[in-house]
Amino acid sequence: MPELSAARPKRADALRNIESILDAATECLADDADVSVADIAAAAGVGRITLYGHFKTRAELVDAVFARTMRKADEILASTDTTGEPGEALARLVAASWQIVHQQRNLLHAAQRELPPERIRGTHDRVLRRMQTLIARGQHEGVFRTDLPKQWLVTTAFSLMHSAADEVRAGRVKADDVPALITQTLTSAFTP
Amino acid sequence: MPELSAARPKRADALRNIESILDAATECLADDADVSVADIAAAAGVGRITLYGHFKTRAELVDAVFARTMRKADEILASTDTTGEPGEALARLVAASWQIVHQQRNLLHAAQRELPPERIRGTHDRVLRRMQTLIARGQHEGVFRTDLPKQWLVTTAFSLMHSAADEVRAGRVKADDVPALITQTLTSAFTP
DNA sequence: ATTATCTCGTACTTCGCTGTTCAGGTTGTG
């Protein structure tokens, strides 16, 4: 089922506004998962009613923001070199992922509060899969341990990134130190 | 400053109700961080107004529940043997901690939403310190790595426990497997 | 037994947010 009623193209200004809204929402949600729709609309320089014209509910908006962010994240990760020695590739992938996790720490919280878990999982999927693929390769080449399920290793990696983000936020760790911290930890955690 | 105005002893039934409320709140918050005060009161078999008589605000209630849970957790951990080979002691400490983290997964979320971070940190402190002490000893004995700050190793340990709790909840990991999973991961992550 | 304490239902206020409706003005598109 491609489309129901051909959905004629939106007008240019509508598209522009939608972009503004998504941009503003991304920013607002990044530093407060509880922002009101009104605040987002204001930040976008748009009427609240206009916003509702494009996104029927708050959840729909959050979903759109989350999906877009994940899509962008996936593009960034796609441009990260994951070839070569798995350990080094992991370091590169972690460094790139960390930036995104760190910047969007709150967006995930917002999503978790308003979206069903399956939906989050689905949207996350492609990003997770990149890590998973790399880990699988590392296991295959005998560089990463195989006594633990690769799914768990993925969880471990993201777990550390999220926790590190919290630590930075609390001022207990410097943001610049994080990639090294995580990489070193994961390197020993993953070696057989 | 011991006490301001001597706080005469509460009546027996009041104490009993306070206990009921804390018990009910602990249970309710454990499976939904967003329960209403009304629901908690109902679960405690107590009027909502009675609850407000003992806890001025919702935040105060959450704080009390959180503090009590951490106190109990600390007692459990206190009865855990942390002597002997650090690696094995860590395994025991993780197993014990994991139970608590797993059961109270949502309580932390509730606390994070309603309490100031410093407060959470403060209440958490004694529990974290146990892990930290063990890690310090392990480092001292040359069993755990020293190229990363011990604070970070503590973070790593708890990070994995919390993520594991999420995985279990999502049905991707069996609860019984978790202690081994975490222990194995941490063992390699911590060895130099 | 008397008193201070505690309980509890009902009903109310306050608050903030979401989502909708309406009516009129603006702007892009063909």
Place this chain on the structure above:
DNA sequence: CACAACCTGAACAGCGAAGTACGAGATAAT
């Protein structure tokens, strides 16, 4: 240009939760 799509503010309805006030009744302490 003409029309449809779009934007807009203001105002409103609905909701759920927090917290308050009152007053009658139950219960524990001394």
